[in-house]
Amino acid sequence: MAQYDVIIIGAGPGGYVCAIRCAQLGLKTAVVEGRETLGGTCLNVGCIPSKALLHATHSLHEAQTHFAEMGLGGKAPSVNWKQMQAYKQNTVDQNTRGIEFLFGKNKVDWLKGWASIPAPGRVKVGSETHAAGSIVIATGSAPAPLPGVEVDEKVIVTSTGALSLPKIPRSMVVIGAGVIGLELGSVYARLGSEVTVIEYLDRITPGLDGELAKALIRSLKKQGMKFVLGAAVQETEALKTKAKLTYRLRKDESEHRIDADVILLATGRRPFTEGLGLEQLGLALTERGQIVTDEHWRTSIPGIHAIGDVIEGPMLAHKAEDEGMAVAEVIAGRTGHVNYGVIPSVIYTAPEVASVGQTEEQLKAGGRTFRVGRFPFMGNARAKAMFAGEGFVKILADAETDRILGAHVIGPNAGEIIHEICVAMEFGASAEDIALTCHAHPTVSEAMREAALACGDGAIHA
Ligand code: NAI
Numbered sequence: 001m002a003q004y005d006v007i008i009i010g011a012g013p014g015g016y017v018c019a020i021r022c023a024q025l026g027l028k029t030a031v032v033e034g035r036e037t038l039g040g041t042c043l044n045v046g047c048i049p050s051k052a053l054l055h056a057t058h059s060l061h062e063a064q065t066h067f068a069e070m071g072l073g074g075k076a077p078s079v080n081w082k083q084m085q086a087y088k089q090n091t092v093d094q095n096t097r098g099i100e101f102l103f104g105k106n107k108v109d110w111l112k113g114w115a116s117i118p119a120p121g122r123v124k125v126g127s128e129t130h131a132a133g134s135i136v137i138a139t140g141s142a143p144a145p146l147p148g149v150e151v152d153e154k155v156i157v158t159s160t161g162a163l164s165l166p167k168i169p170r171s172m173v174v175i176g177a178g179v180i181g182l183e184l185g186s187v188y189a190r191l192g193s194e195v196t197v198i199e200y201l202d203r204i205t206p207g208l209d210g211e212l213a214k215a216l217i218r219s220l221k222k223q224g225m226k227f228v229l230g231a232a233v234q235e236t237e238a239l240k241t242k243a244k245l246t247y248r249l250r251k252d253e254s255e256h257r258i259d260a261d262v263i264l265l266a267t268g269r270r271p272f273t274e275g276l277g278l279e280q281l282g283l284a285l286t287e288r289g290q291i292v293t294d295e296h297w298r299t300s301i302p303g304i305h306a307i308g309d310v311i312e313g314p315m316l317a318h319k320a321e322d323e324g325m326a327v328a329e330v331i332a333g334r335t336g337h338v339n340y341g342v343i344p345s346v347i348y349t350a351p352e353v354a355s356v357g358q359t360e361e362q363l364k365a366g367g368r369t370f371r372v373g374r375f376p377f378m379g380n381a382r383a384k385a386m387f388a389g390e391g392f393v394k395i396l397a398d399a400e401t402d403r404i405l406g407a408h409v410i411g412p413n414a415g416e417i418i419h420e421i422c423v424a425m426e427f428g429a430s431a432e433d434i435a436l437t438c439h440a441h442p443t444v445s446e447a448m449r450e451a452a453l454a455c456g457d458g459a460i461h462a
Contacts, residue, residue, distance in 0.1 A: 004030045006331055007123045007132035009115045009276070012040020014308030014320030015138030016099050021328035023106040030132075031108060032115035032125050037096035038103070040140055042317045045160045048095055050183055051348060052088040053163065057190035058350050066387045079191060081168055088163070116277040120303050134303055134331045137291060138324065139276065141269035141309035146175065148235035149265055155238045156263045159184060169193050169261035173245050175233050177204035179347050181266035182220065186349045189225050196226040196258060198233055198247055200267075205347065209359035209408040211394065216353055216410060219390060231256075236263050271310040286312065296336065297327040305331070319343050342425045346415035351391045354418035357406030357425055360396060369399040373431060373455030375447050377411040379462045382442040388412035393451040395421070395431055402430035402455065412444045420448055431455035 006022045008015045011033035022029040037044060063077050103110055113125040117137075123130050143151070143158035153161035159180045168191045174181040177199035189195040197204075204227070205213045217227060231247040234255070243263045248255050271289045278285065284292040284300035291299055291306040299306050305327050308320030319338075326336030347353040363370050373395040377383040391411025397404050407421035424434055434452035439445050450459040 001129060001131050002030075003131045004028050004109075005133045006030075006136060006328075007032065007111075007115075007130060007134075008136040008138055009117075009123065010040060010138035010140055010308075011035075011038040011099070011110070012138060012140045012308065012320065013042050013317040014140070014324045015040065015136070016103075016324075017321040018136055018138060018307065018324030018328050019108045020102055020106050021325045022331065023108050025328060025332040025334070027328075027332060029106075029108050030111050030130065031103070032111045032113065032123060034112070034114035037093075038099040038110070039092075039096045043092060043095050043099070045163060047317055049088045049092050049163045050159070050187070052091040053084070053187045054183060054348050054350075056084050056087065057187050061190045061350070062387075069387075079168070081191075085164065114275055116275060117281055117304070118277060120281070120301050132303075134305065136297075136324075136327055136331075137273070137276065137299070137304065137306040137310055138308050138320065139272050139310050140320075141315055142272040143265065144268045144270040146233065146265055146267050148233065149175065149263075150236070150238070151265055152238055155241075155243045155261070156236055156265065158265050162188075162262070162264045165262060171242075171260040172196075172262045172264060173198060173243075173258055173260040174264045174266055175236075175245070176200075176265070176267040177217075177227065177229075178266060178268065179205070181264065182216075183348050184264060184266070185225060186220065186223065189220075189223060193261075194226075195224070196228065196260070198228045198231045198245070198258075200230070200232055200250075202230045204229070205353075207359075208347075208353065209355060209394070209406075210361055212353055212355070212408050212410050215391060216347070216349065216351070219351055219410075220349065228256075269309065269315055273310060296330045297323060313340065314343060314345065316343065316345060339426060342422050344415075344418045344422055346418070348415065351388065351411050352409075352414040354409045354414035355407070356418055356422050357404065358396065359406060359408065360394075363396060363405060368405070370405055371397050371399050371402075371431075371455050373397065373451045373453065373459070375450035375454055375459050375462055377444070377447055379450065379459070380442075380444055380447045382444050383412050383447065385442075386412055386444075388444075393417075393447045395434070395448075395451040395455055397431040397455045402432055404429055404431055404434070407448075407451075409448075411447070417445045417448055420445060 005027035019031045171194040174185045174197045230250045234246040236245045297305045307323035309315045322338045329336035344356040376392045378389040394408045396406040431452040439449045
């Protein structure tokens with residue numbers, strides 16, 4: 001029986017980062033992963049392949065809409081779907097191989113197969129049982145099923161199927177106006193599919209600051225996406241070459257039918273713990289099937305930790321990574337910490353959306369008095385040169401102390417420039433601290449400074 005200090009189950013962003021950190025801290029480490037490649041959902045069928053398709057289709061959109069104005073002529077690009085898929089796969093392969101390289105470099109063993117935990121301190125992979133001082137469960141999540149919707153990954157698909165459709169559908173119905181639905185919906189809209197998003201609530205992207213959600217739906221509608229809000233999906237049916245979906249409008253209970261070449265189910269994900277043997281172990285779960293953990297990611301059974309999508313909190317790769325590093329520190333006898341108040345979230349549509357900290361709605365509900373500093377990208381020279389003047393930055397600062405409580409951006413490079421505020425919040429900075437920091441000109445980051453100035457005596461270019 002092989003003996004390890006730590007065995008991590010799952011090689012997604014939580015698990016593989018945890019493994020590398022454990023090894024760096026001198027622990028004998030193995031990772032169990034049943035997929036053919038490392039990287040989990042994020043690298044194989046999530047964040048990374050979707051970003052390749054988002055980049056390719058955004059480039060297409062740029063060529064179709066702005067090249068002529070910039071004096072760039074020639075034939076308009078045509079879409080070779082097979083090649084776009086190959087580019088996407090190549091992007092994935094480079095990254096999954098990169099993790100394999102990092103495992104080799106850090107002497108992390110990859111135990112290939114699906115793991116179960118027959119007893120505390122034991123991990124079974126195939127017919128072999130390994131001993132571990134500590135076990136970390138990092139098995140991630142899977143698409144949550146929706147009653148009445150039977151996924152076949154051909155005509156009725158989850159994000160996994162949607163990333164690898166054999167051809168570009170003429171029409172697509174997306175169930176759920178959350179992150180996956182909007183990101184993948186906008187990919188196919190840019191490729192020419194007629195995309196209709198059916199959403200149960202009366203708004204898109206629940207949890208996102210309301211002002212941004214409104215700006216985002218306005219922009220996506222302008223790009224040709226259609227939205228049916230306040231609609232409860234009843235059922236779907238795969239027909240010969242297409243699928244049909246029925247939904248009921250909540251406002252008047254009227255029932256409607258919509259047909260499409262492809263239906264994408266994107267109504268959330270659930271923790272993935274099948275096959276681990278958690279019931280036999282008696283490991284405590286929440287009502288929603290998440291593994292219960294304490295502030296050190298310890299489960300109800302000593303020696304077993306859990307991180308990432310299988311526990312509570314936002315289902316985000318970078319949240320899992322942070323927990324992976326922190327739990328490694330804890331296992332090595334050091335202090336591990338994650339600041340859950342400063343976890344950015346990004347929606348990779350165009351325009352991009354990024355948020356950190358509290359929303360206006362949350363601050364109001366908490367009875368907090370705060371100031372809002374807004375700045376539109378139309379006042380930012382760099383954004384205008386990039387045809388990206390749509391959108392704005394909004395900084396929320398405490399009315400008394402000026403401490404930054406949240407920031408919300410819709411516009412160019414939102415997912416990059418949000419980190420300035422993450423760092424500021426980590427250091428407990430005020431809006432004035434950002435306003436007094438010199439920002440290079442011309443950059444889109446200047447919009448962040450202008451929003452900070454707007455929290456005080458006023459922005460210059462608005
Ligand atoms: P989500 O939770 O973001 O959105 C689901 C949407 O479906 C919500 O708007 C919800 O109101 C709606 N919905 C639920 N039931 C419905 C029904 N019966 N009919 C119509 N609409 C319904 O879930 P999503 O987009 O599937 O993403 C899953 C997880 O993956 C999320 O936690 C998300 O944060 C994460 N993710 C993050 C990404 C990023 O950070 N860029 C990218 C992709 C996924």
